[in-house]
Amino acid sequence: MARAPHRAACGYGRKMEVKGQAVGGVRLRRWTDADLPILEGSNTAEMTRFLGGPESEPQLRHRHEVYLRGWDAGTSRMFAIVGARGEPLGGIGVWGSGLPNGPDAWETGWSVLPHAQRKGVAKAALALLVDDLKGRIARGDAAQQPLAAFPSVANTASNALCRGAGFAWTGTLVEEFRGVHLTLNVWVLDLS
Ligand SMILES: CC(C)(COP(=O)(O)OP(=O)(O)OC[C@H]1O[C@@H](n2cnc3c(N)ncnc32)[C@H](O)[C@@H]1OP(=O)(O)O)[C@@H](O)C(=O)NCCC(=O)NCCS
Numbered sequence: 001m002a003r004a005p006h007r008a009a010c011g012y013g014r015k016m017e018v019k020g021q022a023v024g025g026v027r028l029r030r031w032t033d034a035d036l037p038i039l040e041g042s043n044t045a046e047m048t049r050f051l052g053g054p055e056s057e058p059q060l061r062h063r064h065e066v067y068l069r070g071w072d073a074g075t076s077r078m079f080a081i082v083g084a085r086g087e088p089l090g091g092i093g094v095w096g097s098g099l100p101n102g103p104d105a106w107e108t109g110w111s112v113l114p115h116a117q118r119k120g121v122a123k124a125a126l127a128l129l130v131d132d133l134k135g136r137i138a139r140g141d142a143a144q145q146p147l148a149a150f151p152s153v154a155n156t157a158s159n160a161l162c163r164g165a166g167f168a169w170t171g172t173l174v175e176e177f178r179g180v181h182l183t184l185n186v187w188v189l190d191l192s
Contacts, residue, residue, distance in 0.1 A: 004143035007086065008147060009113075010045060010055070010079065011074060019026060022176070023034035023085035023124035023125075023127050023128055024120055024124045025083055025127070026081060026082070026083065026089065026120075026124035026125055027081075027128070028079035028080070028081060028082075028083050028125060028129065029079060029080055029082060029095075029133070030071060030077075030078075030079060030080075030094065030127045030177070031067045031071070031078040031079060031091070032068075032081055033066060033068065033078070035064070035067075035080045035091070036060075036064045036090065037088065038060070038080060038088050038090060038091050038111075038113065039060050039063060039064055039091070041061065041113045041114070042090070042091070042111040042113060043055055043060055043192060044113070044114070046048070047111060047114065050151065050152035050154055050155040050158070050182070051152075051177065051178065051182075052177050052179060052182065053178065053180070054177030055178070057106070062158075065098075065101070067091075070093075070095065074130055075096065076093055076094065076096075077093055077094050077149060077162040077190035078091060078092075078191065079093060079123045079125075079129070081110075081112065081122075083116075088118060089112060089113055089121050089125075090110065090111050090112035090113050090117040090121060090122070091110065092108065092109070092111075092122075092125045092126065092129055093108065093109060093110075094106050094107065094108045094133060095107055095146070099170075099188065100171070100173050100186060101147070102115060103145065103146075103162065104143065104145050105143075105145050105146045105188070106125065106133060106143075106145060106146070106147045106148065106191075107146065107147070107148050107149065107150070108126070108129060108147055108148075109149070109150075110122055110125060110126065110150050110158070110161075112125075117157075117187075122157070122161050123161060123164060125166070126161060126165050129166065130147065130165065130191075132173045133168040133191065134191055137185050137191060144158060144191070146152055146188050146189060146190050146191055147165060147167075147188070147189040147191055148186065148187065148188050148189075149162050149187045149189075150175075150184040150185065150186060150187070151171070151184065151185055151187070152182050153172060153183045153185050154183055159185055159187075162185070162187035163187075165189065166189060167187035167188060168187065168188050168190070169185060169186070169187055170186045170188050171185070171186050172184060172185055172188055
């Protein structure tokens with residue numbers, strides 16, 4: 001299974017852009033150099049509980065660089081999730097990946113900063129991301145393939161998010177992530 005190296009929490013475009021309509025005041029915009037604090041605020045023990053634990057400062061900076069470069073390299077589209085006044089709420093992205101049984105897929109991952117959780121931010125952000133991806137597929141700018149997400153089986157919030165967004169549960173897989181073996185649910189959203 002070919003998959004991007006920066007799975008979960010997250011990992012294509014040109015100029016700074018705001019994607020789609022705001023959903024409940026929530027918008028997505030291209031990740032910028034000013035967004036490192038979003039990663040830092042998401043790097044706590046609690047926030048990374050289902051992701052193998054916090055990253056070191058160099059690992060976090062590397063992730064930030066991958067998010068920045070992914071747009072021009074065409075390997076990933078990472079967005080900052082922002083509120084009505086542009087305040088940072090978290091991050092969400094999409095990158096090329098694959099399903100356990102072989103077919104290519106898009107993969108998505110997300111995080112919402114602690115102070116903004118349980119208010120529907122991730123739900124709104126995922127709806128915007130799916131709309132954007134569907135639009136790009138319709139215009140021929142992105143491959144027609146499903147969207148997958150691989151949250152830990154223990155990650156209640158992310159699994160509820162997938163279920164609520166209409167993803168179908170297709171099984172589990174065990175994968176090493178940040179040196180830890182995680183059992184992941186395989187959620188797939190048909191975009192055709
Ligand atoms: C997962 C995460 C992004 C959810 O963000 P959020 O903005 O709080 O989520 P929402 O408010 O949009 O809620 C989405 C669903 O999750 C449920 N949910 C949210 N937080 C929850 C929690 N702590 N426990 C149980 N369910 C929760 C909501 O009830 C909702 O489900 P519903 O539609 O069935 O009611 C956030 O908890 C987070 O950043 N976690 C740490 C990072 C992480 O795990 N990333 C995912 C890697 S795959």
